[in-house]
Amino acid sequence: MGQGSLDVSGLVVKFGSLTALDNVSLVAAPGTVTGIIGPNGAGKTTLLNAVCGFVKPEAGEISFDGKDLRGIRPHQLARLGIGRTLQAVGLFGGLTAAENVMAGAAVGAKAGFWSAFAGLPRSDRDERRLRQLAVAALDRVGAADLADRRPETLPHGSRKRVALARALVAAPRLLLLDEPASGLAEDELPELGALITEIAREAGVLVIEHRMDLMMSVCDHIFVLDFGVLIAQGSPAQVQENPLVTEAYLGALHE
């Protein structure tokens, strides 16, 4: 229950008669990179969706910093210090890259509706500050030169950078990454890995990913899900040697 620690225990999620997650417990400790792996349909994204309040769990507990996350609404997460990126990237097509990131920075905005409505200097100052934060966040992911580009004009890898900057700009204490490497070229992975490691110096990171080489290099601890059940956990080396894990993956391959 440390600073910025995500604790999930006994989590059960059902979609009708299908049990998507069955009694799953895990911890994402602050300052570390925690990985969740598992074949397609294992329940990885469902787990993130339950944490973020998009899916209502049947049973179990989810807490962050000791605060109960059940019944929370997704937009409240950012204020609690939890950021998340989406598998489908989800950039706002009508906004520039910088504006996308500014949208993520709005949690820290000081000016409210009325000063925006009246066009007060207070709102202008706030906007300039948010823009500076956004450009700094873009800089951090190596995308400062893209600030005024529309998402549709960017290659996939750059879009993912912008989306990551949008999550980082709110300075989350826990960052949930849903397949950050999907759609990236092989030569982009080391840079992503280095970035994740760097982020983990100030925040906890929980990653879902298929690219095993990336997971083995960045994760401190890995949980393995198969058909909604936690079948193994440990350091990357321990998980790699676990026969249950091999079987789950090979079994999935056979199907």
Added chain:
Amino acid sequence: MASDVSEQIEVPAAQRRLAWLSRSTLARHVLLAAGGAVVLYLISVGLDPYRDYLMAQVAAMVVAVAGLTVLIGLSGQISIGNGAFMAVGGYTGALIFMHLHWPLGLILVVAAVVAAAVGAVFGLAAARLRGPYLAGATLMFAVALPFLANQFSGVLGGDQGLGFFITSPAFLGVNFSLQRWQAWVNCGVGLVVFVLLANLTASKVGRSWRAIRDDEIAAALAGLNVAGYKILAFIVSAACAGLGGVLLAIYDGTVSPSLFTFGLSIQLLTAAVLGGLGSLAGAIWGAALLVIVPIYLQDVAVSHGFASQATSAAIPTLAYGVVLIVVMLAFPRGIQGGLSRLVKKKGSL
């Protein structure tokens, strides 16, 4: 840091003197509005009373359309029922005018606030509905509301409606044209509304609306209160519609169910689409086309001898359809969208 670069670049003195303008949203928008006021003043004094009267009508519609274009174009929600919010504002204004005799400025504010309150109730529902369901709910509102006037005919005046006759202030002289005063009032309110809406659009609020329009899930994860912003958009849009309703009542001299028909709601929607969704300038083009084209064509029809009642009634509707088709074919993103594309093309050549 990259963010400091812009501050260090040498700026020419003339540009530096204007820097406060680029730094202050309000100053920029007020300056634009002041320019607009001068132009509108010059136009109004050059027009005959009938055309001043049309100008007042256009301004009333512009206010309502501007609110709708913000709702649809920025927040991504649809309303087919904003004519009903106009009715709420119009009747509120008329009732206060008749019974309490408040000054006009106060009446306008209260009418906008009451319409906004009704909009808030609707926004609560809207935050849970989407697409066709939201369209259906707002449509029902627009169709049903005018019947209230007959249900409570004691207060609301039934089909006859309520009178709303303003007079031009004494300092302008006894012979000052009432139509010109109406045009001034309506255009003045329109300019204030435009400044406020432009402020919102350029701010965090406008950006959040556009973000939610583009991707609700990503917007929620970015920390934006999706339901809250959607309701806010409905409130702003309803307040504008309510103001437009009062202004339309001032123009008409009455409020009655026949002024706020379901057709009015459709006209607002058409004007917003014609002008270009999400564009305030587009709201002006859309509303102006909506009011002026049918009247102009009717005049033409009459002067060419198509004066039988059936044809003169049908011609505005026909013209309306033709204009809609032509504009949408030529400018799929509305008139303002088309104009800014033309300007961009020229700039790049």
